[in-house]
Amino acid sequence: MSAFDFTPLLPPGSPPPAAKWTGSPKYNFTGGNNDPAQVPVDGLMAAADAVLRREGQSLAYYGVANGPQGYKPLRDFLAAKLRRDAAIACTADDILLVSGSLQAFDLINGALVAPGETVIVERDTYGGMLNRYARAGIKAVGVPLDKDGMRMDALEETLTALAAKDIRAKYIYTIPTVQNPTGTIMPMDRRERLLALSEKFGVPIFEDDCYSDLIWSGGRAPALYSMTKSGNVIHIGSFSKSVAPALRVGFIVAPWQILSRMIALKVDAGSGALEQMVLAEYCTPHFETHVPDLRRGLRKKLEALMDALEEQFGTAAEFDDPPGGIFLWVKLPDQVDTMKLYQSALAAGVAINPGPEWSTDAAHSGSRMRLCFASPTETEIREGIAILADICRKEFGVPQRSGNIERRKAR
Amino acid sequence: MSAFDFTPLLPPGSPPPAAKWTGSPKYNFTGGNNDPAQVPVDGLMAAADAVLRREGQSLAYYGVANGPQGYKPLRDFLAAKLRRDAAIACTADDILLVSGSLQAFDLINGALVAPGETVIVERDTYGGMLNRYARAGIKAVGVPLDKDGMRMDALEETLTALAAKDIRAKYIYTIPTVQNPTGTIMPMDRRERLLALSEKFGVPIFEDDCYSDLIWSGGRAPALYSMTKSGNVIHIGSFSKSVAPALRVGFIVAPWQILSRMIALKVDAGSGALEQMVLAEYCTPHFETHVPDLRRGLRKKLEALMDALEEQFGTAAEFDDPPGGIFLWVKLPDQVDTMKLYQSALAAGVAINPGPEWSTDAAHSGSRMRLCFASPTETEIREGIAILADICRKEFGVPQRSGNIERRKAR
Numbered sequence: 001m002s003a004f005d006f007t008p009l010l011p012p013g014s015p016p017p018a019a020k021w022t023g024s025p026k027y028n029f030t031g032g033n034n035d036p037a038q039v040p041v042d043g044l045m046a047a048a049d050a051v052l053r054r055e056g057q058s059l060a061y062y063g064v065a066n067g068p069q070g071y072k073p074l075r076d077f078l079a080a081k082l083r084r085d086a087a088i089a090c091t092a093d094d095i096l097l098v099s100g101s102l103q104a105f106d107l108i109n110g111a112l113v114a115p116g117e118t119v120i121v122e123r124d125t126y127g128g129m130l131n132r133y134a135r136a137g138i139k140a141v142g143v144p145l146d147k148d149g150m151r152m153d154a155l156e157e158t159l160t161a162l163a164a165k166d167i168r169a170k171y172i173y174t175i176p177t178v179q180n181p182t183g184t185i186m187p188m189d190r191r192e193r194l195l196a197l198s199e200k201f202g203v204p205i206f207e208d209d210c211y212s213d214l215i216w217s218g219g220r221a222p223a224l225y226s227m228t229k230s231g232n233v234i235h236i237g238s239f240s241k242s243v244a245p246a247l248r249v250g251f252i253v254a255p256w257q258i259l260s261r262m263i264a265l266k267v268d269a270g271s272g273a274l275e276q277m278v279l280a281e282y283c284t285p286h287f288e289t290h291v292p293d294l295r296r297g298l299r300k301k302l303e304a305l306m307d308a309l310e311e312q313f314g315t316a317a318e319f320d321d322p323p324g325g326i327f328l329w330v331k332l333p334d335q336v337d338t339m340k341l342y343q344s345a346l347a348a349g350v351a352i353n354p355g356p357e358w359s360t361d362a363a364h365s366g367s368r369m370r371l372c373f374a375s376p377t378e379t380e381i382r383e384g385i386a387i388l389a390d391i392c393r394k395e396f397g398v399p400q401r402s403g404n405i406e407r408r409k410a411r
Numbered sequence: 412m413s414a415f416d417f418t419p420l421l422p423p424g425s426p427p428p429a430a431k432w433t434g435s436p437k438y439n440f441t442g443g444n445n446d447p448a449q450v451p452v453d454g455l456m457a458a459a460d461a462v463l464r465r466e467g468q469s470l471a472y473y474g475v476a477n478g479p480q481g482y483k484p485l486r487d488f489l490a491a492k493l494r495r496d497a498a499i500a501c502t503a504d505d506i507l508l509v510s511g512s513l514q515a516f517d518l519i520n521g522a523l524v525a526p527g528e529t530v531i532v533e534r535d536t537y538g539g540m541l542n543r544y545a546r547a548g549i550k551a552v553g554v555p556l557d558k559d560g561m562r563m564d565a566l567e568e569t570l571t572a573l574a575a576k577d578i579r580a581k582y583i584y585t586i587p588t589v590q591n592p593t594g595t596i597m598p599m600d601r602r603e604r605l606l607a608l609s610e611k612f613g614v615p616i617f618e619d620d621c622y623s624d625l626i627w628s629g630g631r632a633p634a635l636y637s638m639t640k641s642g643n644v645i646h647i648g649s650f651s652k653s654v655a656p657a658l659r660v661g662f663i664v665a666p667w668q669i670l671s672r673m674i675a676l677k678v679d680a681g682s683g684a685l686e687q688m689v690l691a692e693y694c695t696p697h698f699e700t701h702v703p704d705l706r707r708g709l710r711k712k713l714e715a716l717m718d719a720l721e722e723q724f725g726t727a728a729e730f731d732d733p734p735g736g737i738f739l740w741v742k743l744p745d746q747v748d749t750m751k752l753y754q755s756a757l758a759a760g761v762a763i764n765p766g767p768e769w770s771t772d773a774a775h776s777g778s779r780m781r782l783c784f785a786s787p788t789e790t791e792i793r794e795g796i797a798i799l800a801d802i803c804r805k806e807f808g809v810p811q812r813s814g815n816i817e818r819r820k821a822r
Contacts, residue, residue, distance in 0.1 A: 004615060004643035006669040009581055011525035017671035020504075021478030032680075034471040041467030048459040048689075056452035059655035060445040060786060067432030093431075099510055099659075102679050114422035131678065170420055204415060232415035244470035246684035258417045260428035267542065268513050269443075272683035273657035274459075375471060 027384030033375035070097025142360030178211035183322030215324035438795030444786035458692035481508025553771030589622035594733030626735035
């Protein structure tokens with residue numbers, strides 16, 4: 001009998017099928033993976049034991065009988081943490097727990113944006129969001145950044161130009177605190193200007209705050225959500241960067257008028273409860289001591305990455321030392337095409353994020369790349385960057401062989 | 412300052428906002444909640460301890476570095492279990508782990524069905540699926556059932572009538588083994604006929620197998636997936652009914668040509684890994700002994716429910732003693748409108764599923780209701796059904812006061 005053919009049944013515009021997974025690249029500078037040595041395994045074990053012993057039977061109920069917004073003690077922890085760290089005044093009732101911030105994206109897009117509609121984003125921004133826009137037929141208009149994040153003059157121009165065409169963007173998506181990929185932090189005056197522009201044009205702000213725990217200094221600016229008086233901000237965050245990405249727990253804080261719309265769209269019978277329970281039990285006593293340790297480890301890896309780039313690429317790799325985070329945004333010489341570099345490097349076991357996948361502007365980002373440094377070891381960082389430099393040199397003639405490398409080879 | 416108004420930004424056709432959650436009803440006969448006493452808490456604690464101790468650091472990687480199909484040991488457990496119980500020959504590579512079977516629904520619908528297109532379902536079927544169709548603008552054509560599940564003569568008629576209108580349905584959705592809500596099990600000859608009709612009309616089968624572990628006798632018919640030679644079946648299952656619903660872990664088994672399409676649509680960076688890890692660690696040694704205990708407990712609750720209905724409703728409640736599962740499909744006298752009964756009962760703290768929410772045919776299901784019995788205690792079952800009978804009597808005149816109740820009141 002011939003095999004049943006599903007092809008004629010696929011709707012038009014279906015994305016291409018996934019390829020079979022063949023393992024992770026040896027040198028992986030992509031993705032929000034974290035440092036395995038920094039996963040607080042003992043703390044999570046103790047938390048799992050305590051919370052299952054006390055409340056394990058409640059797993060018999062969808063959402064452990066805490067309603068559609070998720071496990072209440074984790075929402076209580078977040079309300080206290082957001083008040084302390086981000087100056088956000090909210091309660092558990094203002095928070096929706098979700099399956100990672102990616103589900104937050106889907107719920108916010110679902111609640112506000114129809115196919116064909118327009119959103120405003122930072123010109124260089126999170127690639128996973130740009131993929132979502134492409135698939136959903138949503139138009140993303142990019143606003144340039146400088147060393148202080150999204151440029152407010154350019155935002156005002158964009159909003160004005162859209163208004164002239166009778167287009168009201170559905171939101172302004174921003175990562176104001178350790179911007180992905182540029183690592184910038186938006187200063188207070190620019191935050192105030194952003195809030196005012198949002199109100200003037202009736203376009204709400206979608207604040208993605210997922211890196212704000214990872215600032216080396218430990219301090220941070222107040223969240224946009226904490227600064228608004230009109231309730232024009234939707235705020236999201238995650239435990240992926242601060243505890244562990246495989247635990248798929250994120251959250252949305254928003255005014256009830258729009259949070260209630262997202263809850264109505266969240267028809268998944270709740271996000272995984274065990275992960276919420278273990279996180280609440282672990283984080284309530286330990287988050288504040290865990291995160292500074294994590295930051296120190298990440299900073300050390302960043303320094304290894306910057307050293308390796310300096311050694312291997314010399315002046316051919318330009319970047320700013322970021323104030324926090326897990327990635328570095330690197331400018332290579334103009335003749336480098338990072339989409340091509342990405343392919344060749346991957347074939348050699350080195351994975352990078354090519355700039356055009358992280359930007360609305362292919363010309364601007366064509367010679368840029370994002371390098372994530374949290375999960376590879378310092379040895380892998382050194383080896384991987386050396387391989388990357390070799391490949392880049394062979395394909396694009398840069399970097400020229402540096403004195404450092406010559407010296408090392410002669411040893 | 413006036414509050415920012417999100418209303419003008421909502422896309423047309425947005426569902427109504429969620430109401431604030433005000434707690435669970437006291438007598439809850441809805442939802443797939445399970446028996447809290449039967450959650451294997453000690454086993455899950457031991458599993459969490461062992462797997463975190465051994466592999467906790469891998470939580471630093473999305474999908475614990477097991478690729479997009481999910482934690483490999485859980486897929487290995489499932490491949491062995493499906494072979495043993497459902498006669499399905501598959502390997503870990505044929506399985507996609509998902510965030511509960513609801514995510515399986517979304518991925519299957521996303522891969523195969525565009526808005527406005529048609530699917531075939533059992534006339535009485537899972538309400539959560541009907542909601543999804545309504546929201547997505549998918550047309551669901553219901554095929555009547557009898558005591559052996561979906562009627563093949565009616566299915567052939569439906570397929571023929573659609574073909575005459577040049578409509579090719581995207582799939583036939585069936586719960587062949589302990590059908591929700593009717594509890595029927597499709598016999599072998601009908602399964603064979605279903606597979607043949609699917610091939611003849613080029614319409615694949617979507618087999619929802621989530622209750623098959625809960626058959627009182629412990630036996631089960633081979634899955635449709637195991638019987639096909641052409642690969643025309645997509646099979647899904649879940650741990651919600653057999654271990655705990657709050658652990659949001661389900662799975663899809665499908666030919667690679669269509670599984671690869673679903674993996675491409677699953678852009679959530681993986682389902683929660685801790686729950687997958689704990690389930691694999693627990694289920695591999697304990698699933699086979701846990702489930703028979705669970706079944707015995709459920710059967711006892713079902714008997715309490717059937718006794719209470721007999722006592723309170725007498726002949727006014729008609730139902731078949733189901734061969735397994737967690738629900739009972741009850742026919743009340745024709746004058747009862749279960750949509751109205753549902754409202755009045757809920758106000759009195761008794762939640763039921765009114766038939767029309769579980770059916771494509773409002774006339775047929777208008778005096779029917781689904782009662783879930785796994786989570787309430789036997790006392791709650793007795794009390795809740797007594798209250799339900801009182802309300803039904805006041806509103807619809809049935810059941811007439813029974814001798815049993817008169818006797819009890821006189822005591």
